Amino acid sequence: MSGKSKKLSNAFSTGSGGSHFEAHVQSSFVALLLSCGYAPCLPCWPISEIKLQGKVKDFDTDDLIVFVENQESKESRKLLGQIKHSISFTEGNSTLGEVIQAAWNDFNNPKIFTKGKDVICLITGPLSATDARNVVWLLDQARHTKSVEEFLAHVNQANFSPSKSAEKLGVIRFHLKAANNGVDVTDNVLYEFLNNFYLLGYDLGKEVGVVLSLLHSHIAQFNHKYPQWVWSRVVDIVQTWNQDAGTITQDKMPEDLIEAFKLPAVSHIPTDLTTPEIEATAIDWNQHHHATVLALANLIGGWDENNPDDVKVLESLSGEGYSSWVVKVREILNQPNSPLTLKNGIWKVASRVDLWHNLGPRIFDQNLDVLKDSVVTVFREKNPSFELPVDERYAASVHGKDLAFSPTIRKSLADSIAILGSYPDALLKASLGKAEATAVLAIREIFADADWKLWGSLNQLLPTLAEAAPGEFLVVVETALNQSPCPFDDLFAQEGTGVTGSNYLTGLLWALENLAWAEDYLVRTCALLGELACHDPGGNWANRPSNSISTILLPWFPQTAASVEKRKVTVQTLVNESPDIAWKLLVSLLPNQHQTTSGSHKPTWRQFIPTDWEDGVTKGEYREQVSFYAELAVNLASQHIDKLAELIDHFDDLPNTAFDQLLQVLSSKDIISRSEDEVLRLWERLSRFVQKHRRYSDAKWALKEELLSQIEAVGDKLAPSNPFNKYQYLFSHNDFDLYDDDGDDWREQERKLEERRQNAIREILDTGGLSAVVSFAQEVEHSGHVGHSLGGIADKSIDVSLLPDLLSEDKSKLAYFVGSYIWSRHHLQGWEWAESLDRTTWSVQQVANFLSCLRFCSETWQRVPDWLGENENMYWTKTNANPYQAKDDLEFAIKKLLGCGRPLAAIDCLFRMKYEKERLDVNLCVQALMDALSTSEPSKSMDAHHMVEISKTLQDDPKTPQKDLFKVEWAYLRLLDRYHKAEPKLLEHRLASEPEFFCEVIRLIYRSKKATEDEKDEVSEEQKAFASNAWRLLHHWGKPPGTQSDGSFDENSFIAWVERVKEICTESGHLEVAMLTAGEVLIHCPPDKNGLWINKEVANVLNAKDSDGLRRGFSTGTYNSRGVHWVDPSGKPEKELAAQYKKKAEDVENAGFHRFAVTLRAIAEGYEKESAWVIDRHKEEFPEE
Structure with missing residues (x-):
């Protein structure tokens, strides 16, 4: 392999x-x-x-x-x-x-x-038709024949197999041989591979x-x-x-x-309803004797009676003590078909809009005034989590940084104010305009002088609050944008990444998307989104203001009920007020830029979307929009070279009128009369566009030759005559994009490209001399390509002109240029060329730089001491140390790299040796890993992987001194995890076999219960780091005490370990936490040889009267071992676990361990409660199922 x-x-x-x-x-x-x-x-x-x-x-x-x-x-x-x-x-x-x-x-x-x-x-x-026919046939035959002999016979039978099947099998053999280090695979292995x-x-x-x-x-x-x-x-x-x-x-x-992806629920009539029955009379809640109480409950919508701040709001609105008021609410709760629900102290009102219309006459001005004051009080509270660093806010509850009011009442009151603004006519007994004015005043007072923390605190509620008073909400957003400093700037700065990160502007974006559905608010909303986009510094989250505008105005799937004309006005307004944002928007609205969308946020309470609304547009509407946007884009770009260059890449996306318009702009006198340097980008883009479409002329997206000829004609008018400009594109793009065709022989393509590059450099050299080539290298994207091509045509005179002067450059385009030049010259001329150079006037640093440009191999290393003498470390400090250029003797290079403070480069070399299955020197591995902990050497993405692999090598090598392996595992503990398929083998073995070491680790993390207040000193950063490492070790520990080196379990060792830990930790004041921690790892103990699911000696220790801590730890370890898991709404997994632990409890009780059985039954009961909670939660969230 x-x-x-x-x-x-x-x-x-x-x-x-x-x-x-x-x-x-x-x-x-x-x-x-x-x-x-x-x-x-x-x-x-x-x-x-x-x-x-x-x-x-x-x-x-x-x-x-x-x-x-x-x-x-x-x-x-x-x-x-x-x-x-x-x-x-x-x-x-x-x-x-x-x-x-x-x-x-x-x-x-x-x-x-x-x-x-x-x-x-x-x-x-x-x-291709050939591949589709032949390769698929080969794979089917491999699976449908009984043996390799039958398979090969079918392949070689001309009248049975497709014409190219043998050839394609040869291709697969060819690549398998290359994959197998140049060794042919046998027919049997080939057959087995094809079967899979x-x-x-x-x-x-x-x-x-x-x-x-x-x-x-x-x-x-x-x-x-x-x-x-x-x-x-x-x-x-x-x-x-x-x-x-x-x-x-x-x-x-x-x-x-x-x-x-939920299937519609299929309901069947219960058998007890199949017989006729007199229907219960529906209750008219407006006639109920507690109708006013229900009206006030609906005005609030929901609350948590376990939250004292929620209760205060209830008392303020009801005008009486909660204990007396809730008695009436409970009476309503117990009525048939009650709109109220109560679950774990949380009250909710269902069908709020229906009740709003039914009970509206029972709401008066005074009620609205109290509601407004309550809403302002609740929503002016700033989230205490903002007092924490960004990366700790996800754990705000752990730090006690929770909002005073419950999430239930916050959401419900936001809905209340939105319902109030959306359905004011239902409040017949309120003064004329009172409902609308209350909603407006509430929004105005909530956001008065609001800073970023308040906006962030209301993030999730903003879409609802925007519906309360849309006009006023837009006013407060615009006011905030005009503030200095702008609160949204600070909110953008709070954006985090990864699992614990948050985006505190999604709510504002969704709020504005809600309002954009209404024609009356579209222009104003998008203008504000454009201004907000000007403040956006960018980030990892997809929810961005510019994306919201694109989604709202997407020509084929608009997320607004506004007319096409109003959408045009909106875009033109953005062009006037935020031209940079408008430009990006116009490009994004061109055809083929967005072929999928998940739509925008939709209003919940306001009827902005017509009831007969259908997604999508007619073909006529689509053409009208994209033509307008494309022509507007060309007009906007006409005086800007950078915008025209970007638009050229979208030639194939432009409608006919905009296509012709762009051709006219590019060939206009204003553009053609500009300097060659100014229009160079336009010519390069045009040339690249035409080349791409001709190269893939068979593709459906490729433009017809007639149109390409028109574009090429414009490009010819802009073509540079100066070779300095004419050939920059050859050195500024990926090689693949510069190939003449899409043939299979990429080596031939590379040769042709290099020939074109050398001819270009030769022409620049002829017209402007070597100085022009050097300037050219500084101008192009890939200066190394220039140096490489120059090296292919250079002579002695160029060597003298470039060397050694350019060898003093460091990490610049000229450094890459001269480095590639030296590599090319040495590759073509060999060491004879390098040694023929006159180095008498070169500085030591220039010599070292020269050597570092050569292949990292033994031939170079042999010359380093001769050329640099006592300064040879200059080379080892400078070289890129690519271990894959060396054929042998990497150990020599590793020692040199370690000697000059480059442990990461040494680790790369060690990994290459491991990769090639060469023997690694243990001492060098240890030194490299330990030196890497404090190096200033720049790190690379693969460093962690290489470090883990070298650590594994030390673990597997019996020659590794235990003290050195201990240091390495402790230092790299964070990398030795399941993610990297590694583990701290020695550390875990010592935990399981050395009670003294376990106790020492415990003391690193936890204070002694015997410590006095005076002894609880400030913890240093170093102590925190040690404690963090110790915690990581203990909480990933999976080998229980008594586990031997060969994986077997020794009962006597286990018992002795537990007794010694008790002795040491009783003395130090850490007994309780030590027993809890040890109990967690006991879930990994093996079964007993007599058939009990756990070793009897372990069960006996867990059953002891003084082992309560161990049993609690065992319970914690059991729950934690489940990890992250999918929640089945049926509660089935939890039920199965409950049954499993009931059975385990029964088994250990029958074996004589009744105290341990109590713990296991408690675990089973915990899973039963969790199952019930899951089922109830699902019913609450999906009551219709």
């Missing part, structure tokens, strides 16, 4: 086309997961999880890992998917070689792949396609009205998770998606 492995890939860095296709394929599997569908090539078992970018979990076939599970046997299987939009089965196709290499690595890795059960899939877009390898064709990533149609049909079984929206939402989520190499399970999906 080869040790080669393709690099960890990120779909967002490999080109938009491929990543677009990849995201859609991944999304198709997520859609199957959500809809309880089945994965191809695997048994028809439910999909349990989907891993994106599996390289971080050591999969080489890493774009998609799909896990399925048999619900009865719990057997699991997986599909390893590699996604390539285009590929061809030829020997010269490097992409295919990469795919086969990855598949071969996984196929031979039993830790991640089970042959005959798991499958490896190459998922592609359209294949699948080729799937998906026509996704386009507007139409068979697979997309099937997915829409699949989704429509759950959501028949908006399958396209659901699909686009799935794609959006996958693209977000893909960036973080996330793992998708059904429970981790957003609630709206989970809801979208």
Whole structure:
């Protein structure tokens, strides 16, 4: 098996086309997961999880890992998917070689792949007819024949097999040989590999396609009205998770998606209702003797009677003490079909709008005044969590930083003020205009002089508050934008990342999206969003003001009920007030920029969306909008070179009138008369655009030659005559984009490209001399390419001119230029050229820099002491130390790198040696790892992986001194975890075998109960770091005391360990916490040899009278061992766990351990309560099911 492995890939860095296709394929599997569908090539078992970018979990076939599970046997299987939009089965196709290499690595890795059960899939877009026919036939034959002999006979039988099948089998053999370190694989291994390898064709990533149609049909079984929206939402989520190499399970999906995939509930009439029965008379709540009480309860909407601040609000509104008022509310609660509910002290009112209209006449001006004062009081409270650092706010409750009023009353009062503003006419006994005025005043007073903390505190409620008084809400937003400092600037600065991060502006964006549905508010709302976008510094969250504007005005799926004319006015207003934001908006509104959308936020209480509203637009409306936006974009760009350059890339997206308009602008006298330097970018963009479309002329998106000729004619008018400008594009783009055609022989393509580059450099050299080439290198994007090409045509005179002067450059374009020049000259001329250079006038640093530009190998190292003498460390400090350039003697280089303070480079070299299965020197490994802890050397993304692998080598080497391994494991404890597939073996063994060490770790974390107040000194940062490491060690510890080096369990050692810990910790004052911690790890104890599920000696210790701490720890460890899990609304998993622990309790009680049985029954009871809570919670959230 080869040790080669393709690099960890990120779909967002490999080109938009491929990543677009990849995201859609991944999304198709997520859609199957959500809809309880089945994965191809695997048994028809439910999909349990989907891993994106599996390289971080050591999969080489890493774009998609799909896990399925048999619900009865719990057997699991997986599909390893590699996604390539285009590929061809030829020997010269490097992409295919990469795919086969990855598949071969996984196929031979039993830790991640089970042959005959798991499958490896190459998922592609359209294949050539030859590949589609022959390769698929080969794979089918491999699975449908009984032996390799029959398979090969079928392949070689001309009248039976397709014409190219033998050739394509040879291609697969070729790439498997390359993957297997150049060693041919046997026929049996080839046959076995093909049996596990699948080729799937998906026509996704386009507007139409068979697979997309099937997915829409699949989704429509759950959501028949908006399958396209659901699909686009799935794609959006996958693209977000893909960036973080996330793992998708059904429970981790957003609630709206989970809801979208719920089957409509089918209800059957209960048997006791099948006989005629007199219906109960519906209650007219307005005639109830406590109607006024219910009206006031509805005015509030909901509250938590366990919260004293909520109770004060109730007392203020009701005008009486809560204890007497709630008696009347409880009486209503017990009426049939009561609109009130009570759960765990939380009251809620259902059907609030119906009650609002029915009981409205019972609300008077005084009630509204008290409501307004209460609302202002509640919503003026600032969230105490803002007193914490950004990365600790997620744990605000732990720090006691909670809002005074409950979430229930806050949401309910926000709804109250929105209902008040939306349905004022229902309050017949209130003064004329009182309801509307109350809502307006409430919003005005809530946001008076509001700082960022208040806006952030109200984030989740802003969409509702905006509906209370839309006009006033827009006023307070505009006022805030005009403040100095602007509170939204501070809110943008609070944006966090990762699991614990938050975005405190989503509520404001959703509020404005709500109001944009109304034609009266569209222009004003979008103008404010544009101004807000001007304040946006950018961030990781997708919710941004500019995205909200694009979503609202999307030509094919507008999120506003405003007319097309009003939308045009809105965009023109943005052009006038926020031109930079408007430009980005116009580009985003061009055709083909947004092909999916999840829509905008929609109002809850205001009737802004007409009842007959239908999503989408007519073809005429769409053409009218995109033509207007495109022409406006051309007008806006006409005087700006940078905007014109950007618009050129969208030539193929422009409607006819805008296309012609842009051609006219580019060929106008104003543009053509500008300097060559000024219009260079336009010419480069035009040339690149034409080249791209001609290269892929068969693609559906490619423009016709007639149009390309028109664009080319304009480009010719702008073409530079100065070679300095004419050839910059050759050195400013990726090589692939500069290839002449899409042939398979990439080496020939590279040769041709290098020839073009050398000719370009030769022409610059001829017209402007070497100084022009040097200036050219500083101007282009890739100065190294210039140096490389110059090295291919240079002579002695150029050597003298460049060297040694440019060797003094450091980390600049000229440094890369001269470095590539030296590499090229040495590659072509060898050491004879390097040694022929006259170095007599060179400084020592220049000599060191020269050597560092050469290959990192023994030939270079041998010359370092001769050329640098006692200054040879200058080379080792400077060299890039690429271990993959060296053929041997890396140990020599490692010692040198460590000697000059470069432990990270040394670790890279050690990893290369491990990769090549060379013997590693233990002492060098230890030194490199320990030196790396305090190095100032710049780190790289793979450093952590390399460190873990070197640590594992030390763990596996019996020659590693225990004291050194202890230091390494302690230092790298944070990396030795499940994520990195590593563990601190020595530390865990010492915890399990040395009670003194366990007690020492306990003392690092916890204070002694015997410590006096005077002894509780301030903790230093170093002590905090030690305590943090100790905590991490104990809470990931999984080997119970008594576990031996060979994994066996010794009862006597266990008993002795517990007794010694009790003795030491009783003396130090840490007994209670030590027993709790030890109890947690006892859940990992092995079963007894006589059949009891736990070792009897362990059970005996846990059963002892003085082992309450151990038993409580065992209970805690049991609950914590479940980890993060999907919550089944039926409560079935919890019921099963309860039954399991009841059985365990019965078993240990029968074995004589009754105290331990009490703990196990308590665990079972806990799971039973959790099951009941889950069921009740689900019924509360989904009462209609």
